[in-house]
Each structure stands twice: as structure tokens, then as C-alpha cells.
Amino acid sequence: MAQKAEYTLRELADAVGGKVVGDPGRVVRGVSTLESASEDEISFCVGPKYLPLLEKTRAGAVVVPEMLRVSKNAPDRIAVGKIDEAFNALTEFFIPDYAKKMSGIHPSAAIDPRAELGEGVAAGPCVVVQSGAKVGARSRILAGSYVGHDVKMGEDCLIHPNVTILDRVIIGSRVVIHSGTVIGSDGFGFTRETPGHPKQRQLGTVELGDDVEIGACCAIDRARLEKTVIGRGTKLDNLVHVAHNVRIGENCFIVAQVGIAGSAVIGNEVILAGQAGVDGHITLADGVQVAGRGGVTKSLSEAGKYAGCPARRKSDEDRRVALTWRLPKILERIKELEMRVARIEKKAENDRKPHSD
């Protein structure tokens, strides 16, 4: 991992409000995992599960939760209250966050004079911002990204390179959108009954709540007339498809390659694991969790784990699948029964015959 600078353990501990155990003057020049760190690097032991790795690490220093009991011969360390926050803060010392540092509007960016950019907005090379768009303070739009007409974007958003945000889309604050993703493409609406299947204009929009994060190469379609909604705090992984008029609640996790068909309504705190699918016009209650590859074809009104296609309670589905694996045995038992019954029948037949002796 690239080493950018050097710091003493004391300096790093102070930066995260941690406590040094060991030599505060130890010099740290990089950050890595417990398995890979070398003597001038710092690493992280986030919980008891990783204590065996801590035993063997060659890291010169480690960061540990203050509650974690560590053996005496562990490396020099920083004990912290919140290990995840310390991780995020300390790694920034060594691994540059170029997006955070960018500033200003690149000369090759095409910003329409009728767009409004808030204070400290940054735009990279070949960025396009169209008329009527409003971008909130400190939002950063990286190279090649497109912000359409009348888009409204909140503050502190991070739009990675080559993202496409189409006309009238509404984006909250602190939203992160990864490269290749398209927000506000037309819903898949055609009049099947009419010859030539004329297109139904898709006039609604997409609204992303605060703190939403959308992965790479996702496609989120605009509603036909109103809004496709992704609620505050919900995170999408890569290559996810969200059709028109879908409403996703808050704090959901939608894992890679999931597809959600038109007008589906997803509650809060829902988890859809990888490659799952949700049919159109159905409702998933708060707290539903669908296993990978699950295909939900009917509304689910209770929280809990579901699996299979069509999806059912995970425990039922697991049992069903397990039983199909017992089919060879089941068939043998049927054959065995057939033989035994035949034997009984034959014997009865013989018993009934007149004795000829």
C-alpha cells in the first residue's frame, strides 16, 4: 500500500482521541491488514475474532477497541472507543482521498450559466451541468458525469466519474453515486395493445433521500408521472435495476444485481441479497430479508427471512429443497413397498386357491 507520509503513534492517537499503549514515539509509515502489514505499518484488530491474526501479525502498531483484551506481547497500540471511526480517520493519513481534496470547476466542464452551484461545489473535467440544475454546497461531481436540466442535488454529495443524472431528478444530501450509474432513465412503458407499441412518455422523476448510496452500473428509472423513491439511508450495490414507480423505504440494503419491477413497494430496513428479484406491483413489509437469488412474486406482509423462487419462508424453502434431494430415497421406498405389497397379494391369492394335494 502506498506510503505517503510518516507519523508517530502519539500523533495518530491524538487525531482519533485514542490512548497509546506502548511506545508513543514509534513511527508509522503506512496502513495494512494484520496479515500483510510490515514493521513500519499500522493495522486494525476490530474484535475478538481477529485475535489469532493479531498474535501472528508483523505490524509495528495496531489499533484496537478499548474493550478488547489483548495479550501482553501484542504490538504497540492505540486503544479507541469506536474502532470503525478510528479506521476511517486514521487511514486518511496514509491513503489520499483525492475526491475529498478536489476543488473548483475544471475548465473543460460545461456548466450552463442557468445552473446554480452552491458554495464549494467542485466539478472535474468534461462534467456537464445543464440549465436549471441546482447543486448544493460542497457537492463534488467527478469527471465525465452528467447532471441534467432542473436536477436538484443536496449538499456534500459525491458523484463519481461517468455518472448520468437525468432531467429533474431530486437528490438529497450526502448522497454517493458510483461510476457508470444512471438515475432517471425512462421507465419501460409501451402500450402493448396498440400496433407498433407506442411509447408512453415517462414524465415523473426519481428522488433519492439523504445518505443514500448507489453502486456502480445501476439503472434507476423515473416514474411515469410521479416519483420513483429510494428512502433515506438506503444503500444499493452494483448493477441493480429499479423500475419506474418503485418505492424503497429507509435503511435498506439492496445487494448486487437485484432487480425490482415496476411499482413495487419495499418497506424500511429490508435486505435483498444478490441477484434477488421482486415482481411488480407487490409490497414487502419492513424488515423483510430475501436470500440471494430469491424471487418474490407475492406481497410479503411480515418481517423475516424468505428464499427461493417463488420466494417463501426460508425455513420452508430449505426444507422443500432438502426433500427434493431425498427423491432418489423416496423412490426406492416406493419400489420396496410395491414389492412387499405384491408379495402379500400373491400369498393371499395362493392361500385362496383350492389345494390340489
Add this chain to the structure above:
Amino acid sequence: MAQKAEYTLRELADAVGGKVVGDPGRVVRGVSTLESASEDEISFCVGPKYLPLLEKTRAGAVVVPEMLRVSKNAPDRIAVGKIDEAFNALTEFFIPDYAKKMSGIHPSAAIDPRAELGEGVAAGPCVVVQSGAKVGARSRILAGSYVGHDVKMGEDCLIHPNVTILDRVIIGSRVVIHSGTVIGSDGFGFTRETPGHPKQRQLGTVELGDDVEIGACCAIDRARLEKTVIGRGTKLDNLVHVAHNVRIGENCFIVAQVGIAGSAVIGNEVILAGQAGVDGHITLADGVQVAGRGGVTKSLSEAGKYAGCPARRKSDEDRRVALTWRLPKILERIKELEMRVARIEKKAENDRKPHSD
């Protein structure tokens, strides 16, 4: 929904050749759904199914099919012959279609002097059109899109932002391509038998018929030597994969996240629902409809509904799946039979034993 202007009901009715029932002087300032419209907005009641919503709407005016029987206390309205056309025409009064209005070549576009642009072609910021490309009259290429060497594009096409159309691709007229999509990427062809798996050059192209629409983030590979073809009027949703040498007929609907493997041949009026897959080198007859997540592994020579993976007639597949859900009951019945047979056998055994009394 953004209000851009105001019109009287009479003006709107005249624009679509409709008939006003009620106050022709009523002022309309926006458009919305029956559920959400306010008193200065117009809405649409497209058929009898929506009459209950019409009863409750607060919309100041509505558009209805002239055949639809509406209660007397319905809002002021415009009766029209074709409700879908009226929808498309009237909504344009209130919701701007920026792509339709764009014109000219943006100064940041890189148009090769050896490319030919027809009359009225528009190109947005950072558009690239390479040498030998021919773009038909009135086609619009939005920001950041790429049109490769020797591409032939018809008239009145709409290429959304950040689309990639690679060398020699052939595109009909009135074709719509959504953002993030790639037309003419190399087919997945390597010589597996040779060490290092050398690449087989992919020299063919892709041909999209007139009135084709391709969703966001799709990948359509070029043929090895000839053409990957998508027939006139066929519509693709988002994140669809079409491999090299595939031929898709006319007026098909290919729903989101479908994958079609190399050299498959799809008939006309075929529907592949979301996340379905079609194996390579097989043929689907006209009118085949594959359910969501269906996986077609063999040619289907008759129209009709198919489901499952491997896909079979939908009715058969549904029955098969239903029976697997009865496996617990089936197992109980087998156990019961085993007990009864054992009882019979035991009794017969006892009967046969010599009495020792």
C-alpha cells in the same frame, strides 16, 4: 410537478382534437395523477379501472376516452379518441422535453470532419463522432455519448447521455438508446483449445431496426463476422445482455436483466420477462413468452408461456413446483404405508407360526 405555464381547457382540447365537457375557460397550470393532482392541474382517467380514483380526485380537470361513461359530478373534462396520444401531447405543455428542444453542435463536441451529420442533427457537450460516421436528419446525441467510426444512424434517433456506439454499428430511424448502454462491444470469443486462449477478432457489427428502444446500461455485442440483429420495434429494458450473433425479431419485449447467449435466434413478438436467460445456439418461435427468471436451454418451437429453469410449459412447471411443496405430505403417506404393510406382514408371520398351546 413543476408548473411551466397556464392554459385554458379549450386551448388544451383544441391541441389534441378533443371535446370539452364543462367549463372551457378553466385554467390549467400543471399535470399529475388522479391521486395527486390539485385544483389547477389536469389528470388522466385512461379507462373504467380508474373510475374509483376519478370519483375521489381533486384534479381541476381530467382527460377521458370519449367512450368512457363518467358520472355527472366528475370534474370538467376533455373527451378524446386516443387517450395515450392525448397524454403524450398534453403533458408536453407542462413538462419540458429538453432533448426535443436541443439544437446545434456544442462547442465541446468532437465531431470528426469526415463524419456526415444530416440536417438538424444536434450534439451535446463532450459528444464524440468519429470519421466515417453518418448521422441521419434530426437525430439528437446527448452529452458525453460516443459514435464510432463508420457508424450509420438513421433519422430522428435519440441517443441519451453517456451512450457508447462502437465502430460500424448500424442503427435505424427513430431509435432510442438510454444512458450507460454500449452497442457493438466485442463478442466473448476466445480459442479455448489454444494455450493463452487467444482472442478471436470480433469483426461483425450490430444492426438495430427502426423504432427499437434500448434501456440503460445494456451491452449488445457485435457479431464475430456478420451482424447481431435487433428487429424493428423491439424494446429492451435496462441491464440486458445480448451476445454476439444473436438475432432478435420484431416487436419483442426484453425485460430488465435478461441475458441472451451467443447465436440464439429469437422470433417476433417474443416476451422475455425480467432476469430470464436464453442459452446459445437455440431458437425461440414467434410469440414465445418466458416468465421472469425463466432459463431457456432448448429451442421452443411453439408460441405460448414458458417458465422455470430449464424452462418448460408454464402450466407444467407450475404443477411441478406445486408438487415439490407437497413433498412433506408425500413422505408422511409413504411412512404411513410402510407401517400398515409392516403390520400386515407381521400378522401374516404370526398366523403362519405353529401354535404352541
Add this chain to the structure above:
Amino acid sequence: MAQKAEYTLRELADAVGGKVVGDPGRVVRGVSTLESASEDEISFCVGPKYLPLLEKTRAGAVVVPEMLRVSKNAPDRIAVGKIDEAFNALTEFFIPDYAKKMSGIHPSAAIDPRAELGEGVAAGPCVVVQSGAKVGARSRILAGSYVGHDVKMGEDCLIHPNVTILDRVIIGSRVVIHSGTVIGSDGFGFTRETPGHPKQRQLGTVELGDDVEIGACCAIDRARLEKTVIGRGTKLDNLVHVAHNVRIGENCFIVAQVGIAGSAVIGNEVILAGQAGVDGHITLADGVQVAGRGGVTKSLSEAGKYAGCPARRKSDEDRRVALTWRLPKILERIKELEMRVARIEKKAENDRKPHSD
């Protein structure tokens, strides 16, 4: 197929070290398939399987492997040692490879002065190369592509238009990346236990080995701390998702729409067919082959063919599925047994009754 030039059979044979059988002065003006070629075109008969097409072809000339026995009345031909190499070499005479010919840096490209471009590097319009990036000799970066800060790219790479390569990604030599693809997007990492699900910074990178090829619209996430790795010679098709910390071995084929979850380890020479999925934190041995739509949920420690979801040995899975199709028959056999057993029981009951005669 566009004809760019004309050559004699002798000239073409010399170019690939082949031997002319027939008229060396025959003029060739294009290349096509055996089915479609016309009299002034050359075609390829790569093996005995295609001899029936060779019988019927109207091609003026053909290229054949020198080992192939061809009928006397076959067209004039070039016999070659390696048919695939001859195909790649000869087709270049007729179908221009514009990417190969491109040179120089387009004036609209934004190349940071702190980036290092090797000798002969070419960059198309609107390409962005950020500070600290190093691009090896003769690599070509096509229009609209983004090369982030500190990226390291080897020699002779081909980056198609609108590709996104994010900060610190490491790319070998002769790597090909197709349009719409994103390398180095953030892994999907959030702390689920903490309210608000704070993001875990994704600080690692992605490393693509030499001769890797990545299809269109793929998303390859960076590791949290170390590297997501795709080994030398491995080929990915379109719309593939590779999550953070995944390690894929050498010479694998990952077919379209496959998803590989976080920290999975894939061996060498593995084949994952279309729409397959691999769960996180599991290991697939060298030589594993997963059928299309297969979903691997547990580590597979032996080479061989697997199928189904959850994936098992393909032969077992095929048998399981076949047996589920026999469930209607199985149910009939159970009913039949139940009737026979009831008959036996009834008869035994009757026999036991005291005779009242």
C-alpha cells in the same frame, strides 16, 4: 461487409505464411462467412464440421487448415498451419481496426501534467488521466475514458470508450477493457450494527493481471484494505459483478451477468457460465465449472461440473431435477399402493370376523 481494398490470393497467403492451392492471381476484395461470402470475398473453413458449408459456399476463395481434407472442386484456397491466427491477420486487411491506428493525444483530453504516459500512448477525445497515473507504452485510451489518480497501467492495453478506472487501480499489460465498465468502485461495506450504517472506507484497490479482458458494463469493486485480484489471462464477459476482496485465478472464463460476492476465492481455469453466482467468503478449486444460473453457496474443493442453486455436482443436480418432473407419476404410485393396502386390510378384517352362518 465493407470492402476497403483488393489483394491477390498470393499476397494474402504470403502475409500469413500460407500455401496457395489454385489461382494465386485471384483478386479478393472482402471477407465474410461461408454462407454469406460472394465471389470476390474470402472466407474461412476452420474444421471438418464446416465442410458441408464449404461445399455450398459462393466465396471466391477460402482459408483452410493444412490438415483439412478438402474436395477437389472447393474454391481456390490458402492452406495454413494455424487457422485462428490466419483469421485474425487476414481480416485486418479488409476490416479496419481503428483503435490500432489511433495515435497521439486528442486536444480535448485532460491529461494531468503529473501523469506519466509511456512512448506511443494514445488518448482520444475527452479522455481524463489524473495526477500520479502511469500508462505503459503503446496503451490506447479511447474517448471519454477516465484514468484515476495513481493508476498503474501496463503496456499495450486497450481501453475502449467510456471506461472508468478509479484511483490506484493496477492493470497489467495487454489488458482489454470494454466500454461502460468500472474498475475500482467502492466495495459494498457498511457497519450494519451502528445506527445510520456508516460507510466503511474502501481503501484497497483492484489488480488486473496481464492479458486480462473485461467485457462491457462490468463493475469490479476495490478491496477494503488490500486488493481485489483478477489473475493473468482471465476473461470476463459483459455485466459481471466482482465484489471487494475477491480473488480470481488465472485463465478463467466468467460469462455474462455472473456475480461474485465479497472475499470469494476462485481458482485457476475456472468457468462460471452466464448468470451464475458465487457466495461470499467461499473457495472454488482450480478447474471448477459452474453451469449457467448455478448458485454456489459452499466451497467446492474438487474440479468438475456443478449446477443448480445451491450448486451440487451437475450429474446429481440433473437427476434431482429429473426426479421432480416424475412427481406426478410418483403420486399416482402412492395412491395405487394406498388402495391395494386398504384392500388387503379390509379383506383381513373380513376374514377375522366371526362367521354368522
